[in-house]
Amino acid sequence: MQQTCTESASVIIPARNEEGHIERIFQEMPHFCEQMELIFVEGNSVDNTWKELQRCVRSHAEDWPHVTLLQQKGHGKADAVWEGIAHATGEIIFILDADLTVPPASLPEFFAPFADGSATFAFGSRLVHPMERGAMRFWNFFANKLFALAWRPLFRRRITDTLCGTKVFLRRDYERTREEHPHIFTADPFGDFALFFIAPYCRCRVKEVPIHYRARQYGTTNIARWRGGVQLLRVYFLCLLALLKTSTCSNKRPTP
Ligand SMILES: Nc1nc2c(ncn2[C@@H]2O[C@H](COP(=O)(O)OP(=O)(O)O)[C@@H](O)[C@H]2O)c(=O)[nH]1
Ligand SMILES: [Mg+2]
Numbered sequence: 001m002q003q004t005c006t007e008s009a010s011v012i013i014p015a016r017n018e019e020g021h022i023e024r025i026f027q028e029m030p031h032f033c034e035q036m037e038l039i040f041v042e043g044n045s046v047d048n049t050w051k052e053l054q055r056c057v058r059s060h061a062e063d064w065p066h067v068t069l070l071q072q073k074g075h076g077k078a079d080a081v082w083e084g085i086a087h088a089t090g091e092i093i094f095i096l097d098a099d100l101t102v103p104p105a106s107l108p109e110f111f112a113p114f115a116d117g118s119a120t121f122a123f124g125s126r127l128v129h130p131m132e133r134g135a136m137r138f139w140n141f142f143a144n145k146l147f148a149l150a151w152r153p154l155f156r157r158r159i160t161d162t163l164c165g166t167k168v169f170l171r172r173d174y175e176r177t178r179e180e181h182p183h184i185f186t187a188d189p190f191g192d193f194a195l196f197f198i199a200p201y202c203r204c205r206v207k208e209v210p211i212h213y214r215a216r217q218y219g220t221t222n223i224a225r226w227r228g229g230v231q232l233l234r235v236y237f238l239c240l241l242a243l244l245k246t247s248t249c250s251n252k253r254p255t256p
Pocket of ligand 1: 013014015016017018041042043044072075076077080096097098099165220221222223
């Protein structure tokens with residue numbers, strides 16, 4: 001089996017109004033890869049997230065020497081994630097929400113299949129293990145189930161969750177997919193579906209990692225779920241269309 005580069009990892013952490021979680025991120029983040037950097041992308045917070053990030057970078061400098069702090073120029077989670085990836089130097093990109101609902105301690109489980117070459121794309125599922133009380137609202141739970149069903153034919157395998165913030169992929173796959181389908185990345189308000197699209201488009205070896213989803217301890221959601229849901233539906237159809245076109249093109253290619 002072809003080995004993937006396992007030498008460097010960038011963890012991108014979008015953070016808006018997450019002041020109360022920053023210290024714990026530094027404390028709970030495991031060192032799971034030889035060359036590892038953390039990239040926080042703060043944006044439009046109304047609390048002291050930015051100041052707290054600066055304080056934590058100073059106080060954890062010994063443990064975490066490679067930390068980049070960015071303040072996004074645009075708006076929204078996806079914009080923050082794209083900006084973070086643009087600054088990443090690692091070959092493997094991890095996206096991790098700053099709200100600690102997915103424990104940073106679970107990241108080695110996502111890294112392991114990259115390290116042994118069995119996966120080139122990994123994502124978290126919140127819907128396998130029981131989750132903490134209050135971690136997910138009823139209509140979100142319902143929509144998550146539906147979106148997981150909708151993505152199954154695109155992945156050609158059973159998947160149980162599409163909107164867990166934790167997604168892991170190769171930077172080269174991201175760059176290729178983004179260059180060839182930029183409209184999908186600009187249409188996605190959260191980034192989850194555009195990133196999901198990488199897996200079938202680049203024919204990745206896929207690993208779903210069940211995680212124990214936790215409830216937020218600080219602040220509230222930054223996501224407008226109804227408007228976001230409609231936007232996601234549109235992004236889903238853009239992905240579907242792009243994959244259908246790709247398979248039509250490859251079917252038309254003459255066999256050598
Ligand atoms: N930089 C940045 N981060 C954001 C923005 N919106 C959401 N986030 C972060 O993205 C992650 C997911 O957002 P969250 O509010 O937890 O949404 P939910 O999980 O759908 O309730 C969290 O780490 C947020 O801090 C934004 O506009 N800018
Ligand atoms: Mg959240």
